[in-house]
Amino acid sequence: MKRLILRITMVLIAVLGVILMLPVPVPADGWKQAITQRSWHFPKDHGAHPDYRTEWWYFTGNLVGEKSNRYGYQLTFFRQGIQTERKNRRNAWSIHDVYLAHFAISDVGNGSFWFSEQVSRPGPGLAGASTHGMDVWCLNWRARMKNGRVLLDAKHGGTYLRLELIPRKPVVLHGENGLSRKGPLGGQATYYYSFTDLETKGILKTEKMSDPVNVTGKSWFDQEFGSHQLSAEQVGWDWFSLHLSDGRDLMIYMLRRKDGTVEPSSSGTLVEKNGRARHLKLQDIDIKPLAHWKSPASGGLYPSRWQIRIPPADISLVFSTTITNQELDTAGSTGVIYYEGTVSGKGTSSHKPLTSEGYVEMTGYAGSIGGVI
């Protein structure tokens, strides 16, 4: 959910290629709204929902290479609607929506972080998403589902990623049967679901590697769509997706407001080993930053170590970022600066020790996101 704000911002900004020049267009104008619960039909619903203004497919994962080197990856596709109908249906370039994609690799072994981004309108087959099932692409980056497996493929220069993801748990619908509320008003919501546990294998290569490495690990997939606009009260958000060693998965998002409080609708989901999901309300979550890292590039002061307690599930965790600098500074192009990186930690659940790995996303620490919105 919190990522929605970031994504809308980034998509819109990328649309025009320049920072802060484009306020979010007034929403709704003919776009469908996420107001009531919907009936989900998979695999069709893995595909695009072009009646809604904003939509994204979000993959993150923690991988291990042949020599036990650890890696993190992020591959995300955003679709931002521009106008509900294409003005000129005969012309492939006539705009309905625009696709934006981010691709990042964290090489934990040597502490390096790399990222790239692409933007394209659908044009003559340059970007798009099927409405029949998961097949989304932005230029030569692509995610598609074939025989129940997700195939990811992205290449930029000497860096590339080719992964096969097999869901080990069923789809998890967040919020109220997939309707994730973002505020008190109707329409201030999105449809949001995840594959929280995807067994992953494939190959990865960075510019610094002479040969690609075989990798295995776990990935997380989110898909969300809606047409609403967020309030200007919010300055940013923190989002966590954690794989716990006892087989459970935990998602938490905290929406931060200008006055220092947390948005009451912030929440989380705990997914059991058998795939059963449990909605966590704000009062079920206790989260404290323990340390900070200041980005030398942007000056943003980001939390880098946290303690999370989920009293109803008797979970207590301390975890931190695996590489200090995983900040995506897109000031030169899209203009948004945010942090998206791998984390790992330890803790207990029902007094039994456990470890965790996952991803964190933090926005609004370097330059206000709310101002854009």
Added chain:
Amino acid sequence: MKIVTKSFLRYLIRRRSLSLLQLMGIACGVAAVIGMVLSARSALSSFSDAVSFLQGKGTHLIERPAGTMDERILTDLMRDRAVRSMSPVLDRKLRLEDGNLIRVLGIDPFLDRQIRPELLHSPFTQRRGESGERNMEFFLDERAVFLEARLADKMGISPGSDMKTSRGLLRVIATFPNPSGEPLILMDIAHAQEIFELPGQVDHVDLILDDEVDFRSRWETGFRIQSSLERQETFRSMVGAFRLNLEAMSLMALFVAVFLIYNTTMFTVVSRRKDAGILRSLGVKRYEVTIAFLAEILILGTAGGAIGSVLGYLLSHFLTTIIGSTISNLYFFLRPTPPIWSFLILLSGIILGCGASILGSLLPLVELARTDPVEALRGRSASRRSGKKALKAAYAGIVVLMISLVILLASGKQIYMAYAATFGVLLGLSLLTGILLVYAAPALKVFLSLVGGIAGKVAAGNIRQNLGRSGVAVAAFMVALSMSIGLASMIGSFRESLAWWMGTQLRGDLYISNASETEVPLDFYEELRSINAIGGVDAYRKVKILYRGRTAYITAINAPVLQRFARFAWIEGGDEHWEAVKSGGVIISESFARNFNVRPGDTIALDGIGGSVQLKVEAAFYDYSTEHGLIMMDRSTYLNLFHDYAINSVAVFINPANPRRQELLDTVREKALARGLPVFTQKQFYNSILEVFDSTFAITRSMRIMAIVIAFFGIAGALMTLFIERQRDFGIYRALGFSTGQVSSMTLMEAIGMGFISFVLSCAVGTILAFILIKVINLRSFNWTIFFHMQWQPYLLTAVTAFLASLGAALYPIWKVRRNYPQMQIREE
């Protein structure tokens, strides 16, 4: 030594008018060189800036060998492992209301930001703060464009206003700066495809490649791939002839200027012979006199050079505009950035001024240093000796001439050598002036006595008597006038040849669209063809290709139509060549034949859409449409090769005997206009070609005017010096009883006599120069034969110029005579 130098410098002040004239002479020479070199440089750098600016970060470009590309190729490019980024471009032109052709780039801003991040940065940020909906206009409004800021300023267009163009009204939603100075319109690719009626097509795709070799291995067939370096090289070769022309003009300015400055300083030294003699006889040492002379010359050179550099800088702004409009006519609409003032310009002016001055003073100084003081005291050297000197100069001239001719013949493709040799020929001929003057003296005497009676007779004698000075003055004037005649005859002959060529090839009754901004729709061409009474319809397609890595053109025509209606100027053979063209052969232009050393009977390999194809060359024909070379083929051959159905223009031929001729012409015209296509009659079509031709030579014409201005100062300076030297003679005339009027007319006759003889000599030398320019320089740099056409206009113009310049130059001395003559004494006697 100081005293000597001071006395020399005081002389400069005493003879203010002469010093001023000398100063202006040097300044004009320096100004011509600085002006020409600066403007040529800034125009050429604007040129390559424009190219590299638009290349951005792109490493390569891919396009079809001819015509547009289906945009579906983009998905294959996008998936190619060697491609890092790509940006499709529709690169077109449209005409503004003021008649200028402006380049329109249809791009996809999302993809293009990887290749040209700066291009769109500004217009999008400019609109920051406005509502998001308005920012989306670029993508949503079919008429929305971004306009280059300087052009917007010039046209008084502000964001939000409309702009009339040949493609309808466009709405400027923002402006953007283009550091290269090329005016541009940016448009979303969707809208560009619509207004240029090219749905699904792109002209080329800019690429950033990770692995060129790997990429080429997959895309070699049916496409042309060019690296940025190759593109710049192609571009350089495309503007090569133009660059050469500018450089030649700069060289010519340098030659005339150095000659003038040389002339000026030589006078300075020669006229001070006597002073030097006096000083030497008073015991002043040889080197002291030399240093005093040098000080004087350096002061003149420095001051003249400094003034010249400022004048040249101002001149360069004017010339840059002229060159800019020529570039716009020939290549693309460009407003070159005028040069920026720098200390270096001043420095180069001074170096040039002093350098040429020292060069000019060298010989007389050496001679002076050798001369016995008593001899020098006599002032002007005796005529007998000047006659000998003239002979010596003539021998030197013949040697220079012979060496130059040998170089000229041996220079081959070395254009710069050929240019140097041409100047050598000019120099050699100018050295012959003195001896010619000696031989022409009796005739001149007859001529001047006829014109001015006794005054004329004396004037003729004076010219002969003062051969040392009058010879140099006449030589300088003659060189400038010859330049004028040579350039004008060359341009005139070229224009005549062009007109003749148009008459052979362009015999259509109507031409529909000659401009590069419009293409003729295929169905319109078919529609015209279906009108039975029309004699023939020729679909003309011209595309730029790379042949052996260099620019060349292919044109597709309807051979049967041209066979019937055109009268091609074949280099060998006749219209039977068309039969071979109809069955797949090609014909080539003279420039292609010379440029690539291809002869009829040879085969040439062209990269078509299906790979390389061998084509037989049937014949060569005279052509002035491009110096790069042209391969002409039948439309059917072309379509087989390139699958490119676009048509640039259509020529309509109607049988002269057809009784419905006028009615048919009107019908065609109406049909074309209804589709918004421009229609030209044969005459209008010719005129538009001649207009481009004239604009091409605008800078050459400016140089002619500059040569004449320089010539004016040359002859005026020479006359003035002669007059000042001859104060004593005037005393004698007075003692002999000559009236003021007679002495005035004598001065005038002397000026006119020198002007006349300069003109007569320049007629011969100018014609020789024209001949060299046509038969050697043009043939080698443009690879085409220009036929020499004798024209009287350049000669008449030069005669008038010579007369007016002589008259103008004599005015001041005459005024002096009228004021001072009555008081003149034979002081020395």
